[in-house]
Amino acid sequence: MTTTPETMRVASGFATDLPELAVPWQAEEAPDARVVVLNEALATELGIDPQELHGSTGAQLLTGNLLPPGSTPVAQAYAGHQFGGYSPRLGDGRALLIGELTDRDGTLRDLHLKGSGRTPFSRGGDGRAAVGPMLREHVVSEAMHALGIPTTRSLGVVATGRAVRRETDLPGAVLARVASSHLRVGSFQYAASTGDVDLLRRLTDHAIARHHPAAASAEHPALALLEAVARAQADLVARWMLVGFVHGVMNTDNMTISGETIDYGPCAFLEAYEPSTVYSSIDTGGRYAYGNQPVVAEWNLARFAESLLPLISDDQDTAVALATEVLGTFRSQHGTSYARGLLTKIGLTSPTDDGAAVELAEQLLALLRESHVDWTSGFRALGAAVRGDAEPFRGLFLDLPAADAWRMRWRQHGPDAALMDRTNPLYVPRNHLVEEALQAATAGDLGPVLQLVSVLQRPFDERPGLERYAAPAPQDFGQYTTYCGT
């Protein structure tokens, strides 16, 4: 009999604390499970010997066909507003929480399997995932991590050996996802909708203990949790904006309490700077457009606040007043994070209330927009301009006199080129590169995915021979569209 490594022992804190939100369940059998990619560095961080995850034992573990010691796998219940419409019962329709690992720093981290088969929350879905989209999450989430952006991680992708029926038959896969937890705004919406205040309180206590422990000793712990989540999300979304990340499906079930980016379905990276950019095929109204992300985050937080009201005060008017006050801080918090980041991107360390510096940054945005400048290349070329090579930057603009005039004003502020180079990535998961790598992987060649992951691990370090990874999409790549429900 195969034995599972003791180093992978998990706790079942979520399942034990919140049985109303946890349906014990088993993964579907994977007929021929094989590890496709493994994140050895993350395994090590989790205190797991990466060797344990290679080979057939690893493949069985990462598909849920073999359980680590201590595991009670569960499908988690949650609700959610999807594109503004409320779904009272979503939940893990194709995923299982295996349990909580304790990492090398002593922090609990969820081990969660996506694509592990049908559950009581599957509705019409097949419970499965295909290799392409799971590798996409692996590539993009690891790139986000390397960019310093809070995110769920990928421990690896395992092919199940089973075909998944989509438009065509695709090879099936499971993604082993590691997160500081899988609590979402939708988890609170679900708990609140049951009317069981004790459940809501236990969920809140659980979230506070795992993510925002300082809130436990606040006068109003639930309000302090709201404050902490609002702060984390204000900063997270600012970071997304600064690297040109478009999440694509910011439903309330896809917004974490931890402040980690979750759910890499229809996400994409901005090319030409244009706030109204949308990539997702189903986002026809542009609700989740690049420039709308802060507003949506604020809207989602209002849904979170509503869920917490019964815990904030026994008097609902008082609760609403307190929650509204906290929500009112989101804009300025996000604005400050974004302004600070934008100033850093242009090499300035000026305070965010330096009106002249902020105005300068905003003028650059207007110029970038007018000339459809590639977001990533534009800032990187600006860094080169400090070192005397302004031509790559100048070449990006239609209105050259305006760009030159802006550059002269900016130079007078004394931008720091080294700061710019460690702030503005050269390599991001450009849409055409991701697609090209996934197509090769689906056809059986993993080389391009592995190469892309290795390039994206060091996004700021220019390396000779990698020019194509820094270049915008070729003209013939055309308009990019991403798809959900994959």
Ligand code: AMP
């Ligand atoms: P997502 O768009 O990935 O955030 O998923 C929204 C909801 O649909 C979640 O409840 C998922 O569990 C569920 N879901 C997505 N894909 C599938 C699938 N293939 N089978 C069953 N449920 C799914």
Ligand code: MG
């Ligand atoms: Mg989701």
